[in-house]
Amino acid sequence: MPPVFKVGVLGVPLSKGQPRDGTENGPKALRNAGIIKVLEDLGNQVIDHGDLQFETIENDNPKDKIKNPKTVGAANKKISDAVYSIVKSEQLCLTMGGDHSMAMGSIHGHALAEPNIVVVWVDAHADINTPLTSSSGNIHGMPLSFVSKELEAYVPKLKGFEWCFPCISVKDIVYIGLRDVDEGERCIIEHFGIAHYSMQDVDRMGIGEVVDKALKAVDPTGTRPIHLSFDVDALDPAITPSTGTPVAGGLSFREGQYIMEVLANTGRLSVVDIAEINTTVGNSDVTVKTAVEIVKKCFGQKRGGNFLPSYGLPKAN
Numbered sequence: 207m208p209p210v211f212k213v214g215v216l217g218v219p220l221s222k223g224q225p226r227d228g229t230e231n232g233p234k235a236l237r238n239a240g241i242i243k244v245l246e247d248l249g250n251q252v253i254d255h256g257d258l259q260f261e262t263i264e265n266d267n268p269k270d271k272i273k274n275p276k277t278v279g280a281a282n283k284k285i286s287d288a289v290y291s292i293v294k295s296e297q298l299c300l301t302m303g304g305d306h307s308m309a310m311g312s313i314h315g316h317a318l319a320e321p322n323i324v325v326v327w328v329d330a331h332a333d334i335n336t337p338l339t340s341s342s343g344n345i346h347g348m349p350l351s352f353v354s355k356e357l358e359a360y361v362p363k364l365k366g367f368e369w370c371f372p373c374i375s376v377k378d379i380v381y382i383g384l385r386d387v388d389e390g391e392r393c394i395i396e397h398f399g400i401a402h403y404s405m406q407d408v409d410r411m412g413i414g415e416v417v418d419k420a421l422k423a424v425d426p427t428g429t430r431p432i433h434l435s436f437d438v439d440a441l442d443p444a445i446t447p448s449t450g451t452p453v454a455g456g457l458s459f460r461e462g463q464y465i466m467e468v469l470a471n472t473g474r475l476s477v478v479d480i481a482e483i484n485t486t487v488g489n490s491d492v493t494v495k496t497a498v499e500i501v502k503k504c505f506g507q508k509r510g511g512n513f514l515p516s517y518g519l520p521k522a523n
């Protein structure tokens with residue numbers, strides 16, 4: 207069978223959205239683990255866009271508490287531009303991070319190319335602090351506040367982010383896997399009624415019902431393009447230990463794969479971010495292996511055109 211999906215792969219070696227070195231090695235680690243071949247072996251045509259190159263801007267820690275704003279802002283502008291052109295050229299886009307501040311650019315570029323996206327945010331954290339509610343000053347805890355229209359009034363205009371205008375509504379976001387949410391984030395989520403499914407919901411309802419409800423909550427019509435932003439710390443630290451902000455009690459390997467399978471089966475996945483692998487936290491082999499196994503479910507079997515129309519048996523891979 208000829209390849210059906212064009213997958214554009216983009217490396218996003220970003221680390222300045224959080225304090226530790228090591229997340230910039232995520233793309234290299236995924237490449238070394240054979241991600242490109244894994245995607246090709248699933249029958250995809252892979253277009254490797256290489257790794258973006260980011261500059262570290264000097265004197266980028268002004269007195270206010272936000273860390274590296276110009277560096278992170280400039281990097282995310284590049285990410286937005288690259289994702290925009292990948293989506294415009296009708297490739298499914300895999301962005302390999304990189305710390306999770308990358309999602310600001312990735313969602314921004316995606317939303318410019320496809321104005322009707324929904325965002326499925328799989329993470330232990332909500333990453334919707336504003337620069338004013340954040341107690342850490344780390345921008346990887348803030349990307350969703352920068353891109354959400356309803357939060358525009360609460361996000362001060364920082365140098366480095368002039369390009370970044372809000373392009374989604376908080377109503378387009380749904381969370382899965384939350385278990386470490388800051389007080390300010392909790393207020394935002396409750397005040398704006400942002401759809402969310404915590405680990406406790408996964409325990410109570412099971413992952414099947416959580417994913418069904420999550421998709422219905424953001425897109426009852428089941429027609430809109432999906433942006434999946436997957437932070438590896440959504441998974442239990444037993445299977446993804448190499449990450450900067452691990453939180454015990456996360457998703458299992460199968461629960462992670464299940465989310466990907468269901469999203470892939472919608473045929474509407476359009477951009478996938480994989481974020482927060484940190485190769486300097488312990489031995490990252492297990493984490494990288496887990497990430498590859500989970501990500502491949504987004505681009506693999508059982509997707510639209512790989513199906514015989516009436517018999518849905520997946521092909522082996």
Ligand SMILES: NC(=[NH2+])NCCC[C@H](N)C(=O)O
Nearest residue numbers: 306331335342344346347451
């Ligand atoms: N992408 C992540 N791992 N984010 C962790 C964020 C932790 C905390 N909520 C903060 O804002 O600093």
Ligand SMILES: [Mn+2]
Nearest residue numbers: 330331437439
């Ligand atoms: Mn996280």
Ligand SMILES: [Mn+2]
Nearest residue numbers: 306329333437
């Ligand atoms: Mn995150």
